[in-house]
C-alpha cells in the first residue's frame with residue numbers, strides 16, 4: 001500500500017464529479033454550504049440536507065440562483081429513518097448518488113464531569129451517529145454503482161488529539177475517524193470503485209462556536225474558551241470556500257486523509273505518534289496553546 005505523498009498527481013475534480021450527484025449534510029451553513037456551492041460549480045447536481053430548514057432554504061435559493069440543479073431535504077442526521085428518507089429522495093430525484101459528504105457537526109464546551117447527559121448524547125448523536133446513519137443509508141447503493149463513488153466523513157484535527165474543556169467533541173471526532181478507517185477497510189473488500197476519505201479540518205471561519213452547547217458550574221471558564229476559539233477561527237481560520245476547494249480536490253484525488261491544514265495536521269499526528277510510541281501521558285491542550293500563542297496561526301476546530 002502506498003502513502004498519500006507518493007500519489008502526487010492531481011485529478012481534475014470537474015472530470016471526476018461533473019454530471020454526478022452529491023449529497024451534503026449540514027449544508028445550511030459553514031463548510032457544508034461552501035461544499036454545496038463548490039460541488040455545483042464543478043457541475044454536480046446537489047442534494048442538501050440540514051436540521052435548520054430556514055438556513056437550508058437560503059442555501060437552496062443561492063444554488064438555484066447560480067443555475068444549479070438542487071434538492072433540499074430538511075433532515076436531522078440523528079434520526080436513522082430521516083437519513084433513509086434523504087437517501088430515498090436523492091435516488092428518486094436523480095437516480096444515483098456518487099458523492100456523500102457526512103459533514104453535519106456541532107461543538108460543545110465544558111469540563112467532562114460538568115457536561116449534562118443531554119449535551120453528551122446530543123454531541124455523539126449528531127457528530128458520530130449522524131455519520132453512521134449516512135453510511136448505513138447510502139453506502140450499499142453507492143457501492144453497487146457501476147461508477148466511481150466517494151464517501152467523505154468530516155472528522156477534525158480533534159480526531160487525532162485531545163484537550164481540556166471539549167471532551168464531548170474530541171470523543172465524537174475520534175469515533176468518526178475510527179468509523180471511517182473501518183469503512184475504508186470494509187469498502188475495500190466489497191466495493192472496489194468506492195473511495196473513502198477522512199476529512200480533518202483545522203480552523204475554518206464558520207458559526208460552529210457561535211452555536212456551541214455549554215454546560216458548566218463556572219460560566220467564566222466556558223466563556224474564556226468560547227472567546228478564544230471564536231477569535232481563533234475569526235483571525236486565523238481559512239474561509240469555508242478555501243476549505244471546500246481543498247476537501248473536494250482531496251476527494252477527487254482519492255485521498256484517505258484530507259487535512260485542510262496539512263502542516264498543522266502533521267504536527268498533531270506526530271505528537272500523537274510520539275505519545276503512543278513512548279507511552280507518555282497526553283499533553284496537548286489546544287485552547288490553552290492558542291491563548292498562549294496569542295492567537296498566532298496553528299490549532300484546531
Ligand SMILES: NC(=O)c1ccc[n+]([C@@H]2O[C@H](COP(=O)([O-])OP(=O)(O)OC[C@H]3O[C@@H](n4cnc5c(N)ncnc54)[C@H](O)[C@@H]3O)[C@@H](O)[C@H]2O)c1
Pocket residue numbers: 025026027028029030031032049050051052055075076077078103104105106126154155156157200201202203204205206207208209211233237300301
Ligand atoms: N469550523 C471549523 O474550524 C471546523 C474544524 C474541524 C472540523 N469541523 C467540522 O466541520 C463540520 C462542519 O462544521 P462547520 O464549521 O461548517 O459548522 P457550522 O455550525 O457552520 O455548520 C454545521 C451545520 O450542521 C447543521 N446541523 C447541526 N445539527 C444537525 C443535525 N442534527 N442534522 C443535520 N444538520 C445539523 C447546522 O444547522 C449547520 O448548518 C462539522 O462536522 C465540524 O465538526 C469544523
